[in-house]
Amino acid sequence: MKLIAIDLDGTLLNDSGKLNSYDIHIIKKVLQAGHKIAICTGRATFDVQSLLKNDLEGLKGISIIASNGANILNDNFQLIDSTPINRQSIKKITDYLIQQNLYFELTTSHEIMVPIDGKEILQTEIAKVISQDPIINEQELWEQAIPQFSQSGIKPVNKSDWLATCKNKKSNINLPIYKILIFSYDHKKLLTTANTFTNDTDLSLTSSAKYNVEIISRHINKGISVNSLAEYYHIANEDIAVIGDNHNDLTMFQVATIKVAMENAIPEIKELSSFITRSNNQNGVAYALEHQLQLIH
Incomplete structure (x- = not known):
């Protein structure tokens, strides 16, 4: 076998x-x-x-x-x-991503939380890319993001409610978060984000596609x-x-x-x-x- x-x-x-x-x-x-x-x-x-x-x-x-x-x-x-990501790291990462106005996802055991204005964030980035290089095909760029919004369990969340949302409503216990994904057409921002957290001893960073960085527990x-x-x-x-x-x-x-x-x-x-x-x-x-x-x- x-x-x-x-x-x-x-x-x-x-x-x-x-x-x-x-x-x-x-x-x-x-x-x-x-x-x-x-x-x-x-x-x-x-x-x-x-x-x-x-x-x-x-x-x-x-x-x-x-x-x-x-x-x-x-x-x-x-x-x-x-193996979830520790709570302190989650707050540090989400605070940074919100400040940078980046699209990101938090994966729990039953849903994927995303910014309520996630599509608008990415559309703004696409517009910026095209303004710098009009030859780039806008539809082809957007198609790279479609899989993010077609996942099961997507739950749009207000940015101010991130950590409050990451709780079990009945028990008020923190929900474990297993992965944070950042998606961006801004290569410089994506690289800076990766560099910001790559030496964090509690975290492990990888990527599964051209426009993303994925963060999980170091363990x-x-x-x-x-x-x-x-x-x-x-x-x-x-x-x-x-x-x-x-x-x-x-x-x-x-x-x-x-x-x-x-x-x-x-x-x-x-x-x-x-x-x-x-x-x-x-x-x-x-x-x-x-x-x-x-x-x-």
């Missing part, structure tokens, strides 16, 4: 954010062969469940590693481990959680395989024995890979599982 950890965006999802039918077909065959599949993503658990609901619901063997490792769910979608990442899930299922390290494409996949590529990079992956991922498969628009996951890892007999 092997554990195969598969990233979503840029890997299992095509550029339109959809699951490829042939990838699904092959994943089902891999599960039927007795292997374990883990969806390993920066997305929230409930967002992953929503994406998988129509095509993979009810199939035994699919686990979820969400929020870049901060949540681990077994193949019954029961939470087996979670977790995809690699740590892939190892934890393998231990949970009593799967040896040599039987762990990973498939991914971007910066937030690097830690799982560093811990796995078998590493498959997508054709559309960043160079750093390809350098660590055992195989390079086809792109996310060409059933790259299915090709890797069927032909490179040879998990179907």
